Amino acid sequence: MSQQSAPTAGDQGQNQPEMVSENFRERPIRVLIAKPGLDGHDRGAKVVTRGLRDAGMEVIYTGLHQTPEMIVEAALQEDVDAIGLSILSGAHNVLFPRIMKLLKENQMEDVLVFAGGIIPPEEEPQIRALGIGAVFGPGTTIEDTANFIRQNVRPDAGLASGETSGGSETWVDAGDKGQ
Amino acid sequence: MTTSQIDPALLDLARRGLTGERRAIARLITFVENRSPAAPALMHELTPHTGRAHVIGITGAPGSGKSTLTNELIKEYRRQDKTVGVVAVDPTSTLTGGAVLGDRIRMLENYQDAGVFIRSMATRGQLGGLAAMTNDVVRVLDACGKDIIIVETVGVGQDEVDVAKAAHTTILVEVPGMGDDIQAIKAGVLEIADLLVINKADREGVEKLDLYLKAMLNLAPRKPWRVPILKTIAAQGAGIPELTRKIDEHLAFLKSSGEYEKRERARLRDELLSRVREEISRRILRRELQAGGLAELVNQLENRQLDLNEAALQLLAQTRL
Numbered sequence: 001m002s003q004q005s006a007p008t009a010g011d012q013g014q015n016q017p018e019m020v021s022e023n024f025r026e027r028p029i030r031v032l033i034a035k036p037g038l039d040g041h042d043r044g045a046k047v048v049t050r051g052l053r054d055a056g057m058e059v060i061y062t063g064l065h066q067t068p069e070m071i072v073e074a075a076l077q078e079d080v081d082a083i084g085l086s087i088l089s090g091a092h093n094v095l096f097p098r099i100m101k102l103l104k105e106n107q108m109e110d111v112l113v114f115a116g117g118i119i120p121p122e123e124e125p126q127i128r129a130l131g132i133g134a135v136f137g138p139g140t141t142i143e144d145t146a147n148f149i150r151q152n153v154r155p156d157a158g159l160a161s162g163e164t165s166g167g168s169e170t171w172v173d174a175g176d177k178g179q
Numbered sequence: 180m181t182t183s184q185i186d187p188a189l190l191d192l193a194r195r196g197l198t199g200e201r202r203a204i205a206r207l208i209t210f211v212e213n214r215s216p217a218a219p220a221l222m223h224e225l226t227p228h229t230g231r232a233h234v235i236g237i238t239g240a241p242g243s244g245k246s247t248l249t250n251e252l253i254k255e256y257r258r259q260d261k262t263v264g265v266v267a268v269d270p271t272s273t274l275t276g277g278a279v280l281g282d283r284i285r286m287l288e289n290y291q292d293a294g295v296f297i298r299s300m301a302t303r304g305q306l307g308g309l310a311a312m313t314n315d316v317v318r319v320l321d322a323c324g325k326d327i328i329i330v331e332t333v334g335v336g337q338d339e340v341d342v343a344k345a346a347h348t349t350i351l352v353e354v355p356g357m358g359d360d361i362q363a364i365k366a367g368v369l370e371i372a373d374l375l376v377i378n379k380a381d382r383e384g385v386e387k388l389d390l391y392l393k394a395m396l397n398l399a400p401r402k403p404w405r406v407p408i409l410k411t412i413a414a415q416g417a418g419i420p421e422l423t424r425k426i427d428e429h430l431a432f433l434k435s436s437g438e439y440e441k442r443e444r445a446r447l448r449d450e451l452l453s454r455v456r457e458e459i460s461r462r463i464l465r466r467e468l469q470a471g472g473l474a475e476l477v478n479q480l481e482n483r484q485l486d487l488n489e490a491a492l493q494l495l496a497q498t499r500l
């Protein structure tokens with residue numbers, strides 16, 4: 001996380017009164033699935049959206065024909081942990097750099113970015129050099145994608161550890177359900 | 180808690196949010212939505228700045244056009260130079276804990292407008308049509324200067340009426356041609372509506388639905404505010420200025436009749452009690468982690484040595500709240 005950006009949701013408030021502390025164990029990872037450009041192939045993006053939902057994530061899908069500006073603004077307002085870009089049009093070499101640049105301008109380098117769709121294997125290295133963590137082509141499983149996200153999102157994203165708030169001082173899951 | 184005790188980074192975050200900085204607002208919402216340990220300090224900073232926004236709730240059956248209508252309302256309010264915040268709630272899957280948050284897809288036109296802030300939320304197990312922390316997220320947007328805050332509920336069936344407690348003005352969206360006799364409108368939802376909107380008025384059956392709704396309204400006890408029925412074609416932006424006019428009228432009515440304060444007080448009381456309820460559960464369970472004892476009480480319940488009331492009183496006594 002860059003210095004300019006806001007403190008993360010895992011930071012502890014100082015002199016924190018006892019009220020309403022809860023661990024983040026239950027916090028789902030938030031992902032934006034976006035289709036940049038004029039690409040009209042949306043089956044893959046929909047499959048991934050549903051799949052990640054079934055993997056326990058909160059997935060925001062914004063539909064076809066998104067400009068880089070729209071994608072970054074949605075990611076900013078939704079404060080997502082990760083952005084998955086789906087592209088089958090071949091325009092990734094134009095669109096991905098613009099998206100990454102905008103993320104940087106908004107101090108959002110801590111957001112995990114990954115991609116899927118039709119991207120020639122020989123172009124993968126240059127895509128990764130932009131800061132895009134992985135490329136998932138046809139035939140990749142949701143499980144692989146979900147595992148990749150869980151392993152690479154920023155540490156406060158609510159993974160299974162629950163270590164962000166200390167031990168027995170935390171809310172227990174059943175607290176919610178008992179109501 | 181005094182301001183000087185708060186972590187400076189958090190204080191800075193709150194201050195940047197109060198000036199309307201979008202990334203800070205987004206972060207503040209995340210803290211609140213996740214009940215972060217930092218959330219109480221942040222709400223302490225933000226609360227003095229709340230109470231200015233007009234909160235509008237939009238509810239109705241799945242697919243009735245709530246998001247499309249919200250998008251049109253955003254545009255109309257922007258024409259009127261008001262800033263707009265949106266909280267759009269979608270259901271969490273009870274099986275997987277995941278959710279597809281799809282309301283935003285209808286509101287993309289406003290992405291370049293710094294006067295609009297849209298946030299999607301999942302219910303995360305909360306019944307009632309909203310997420311548990313919806314009210315606090317509304318407070319964040321209110322404090323951060325949004326004039327109008329629109330809360331879109333999940334597509335409701337019948338009992339999801341929490342929105343009426345979250346909003347000053349509640350709009351129920353209905354659509355024609357769904358077979359009026361088996362209308363999804365159940366009395367409970369109809370009762371909470373301050374305005375009825377027949378959306379998709381380009382479809383057949385508008386007059387029939389109109390008559391039906393009027394009949395339903397006539398069955399309800401007379402109240403000083405007469406619930407109007409409006410017709411919109413959200414997909415074409417038709418009927419929207421009339422709708423915002425009625426929404427304004429409703430707010431004026433609330434204020435002139437004293438109903439505004441009454442509702443506000445009722446809501447705060449309600450929220451206070453439910454926050455205390457949560458906190459009591461939390462403390463009981465925390466004590467349970469440290470000292471145990473719950474299992475023993477359950478044993479005694481199981482053996483019929485105690486009845487439920489006795490066991491509950493003992494548990495409360497043990498917890499020393």
Ligand code: B12
Pocket residue numbers: 033038039040041042043044045047048083084085086087088089090114115116117118136137138139140141145
């Ligand atoms: C179906 C299809 C169409 C349908 C699309 C329907 C729709 N609504 O999606 C239609 C007929 C409309 C169509 C049109 C065109 N198509 Co077409 N189409 C295909 C086809 C046969 C299958 C795509 C598909 O749906 N696969 C099923 C889904 C589930 O798989 P997927 O999209 O690959 O997604 C998987 C992975 O890639 C990955 N994934 C995808 N996105 C993401 C995102 C993330 C974040 C992650 C993690 C993973 C991920 O996970 C998914 C599940 O495993 C492919 C060929 C192929 N075999 O891929 C060509 C193909 C994509 N089309 C192609 C072309 C050229 C076109 C047209 C330009 C043809 C024309 N001249 O008119 C038009 C353009 C339309 C437009 N506006 O963009 C080319 C693209 C070439 C390129 N990129 O260099 C392809 C590769 C065919 C080819 N070999 O030439 N097409």
Ligand SMILES: Nc1nc2c(ncn2[C@@H]2O[C@H](COP(=O)(O)OP(=O)(O)OP(=O)(O)O)[C@@H](O)[C@H]2O)c(=O)[nH]1
Pocket residue numbers: 239240241242243244245246247248282285333334378379380381382411412413414415
């Ligand atoms: N014919 C017609 N279609 C409309 C109108 N308003 C919305 N729709 C369409 O109805 C569908 C559902 O609209 P949404 O705005 O997503 O409905 P919603 O109530 O938000 O749906 P959920 O959030 O899923 O419950 C979309 O395809 C809209 O384009 C209208 O006035 N007329």
Ligand SMILES: [Mg+2]
Pocket residue numbers: 245246247281282331
């Ligand atoms: Mg909707």
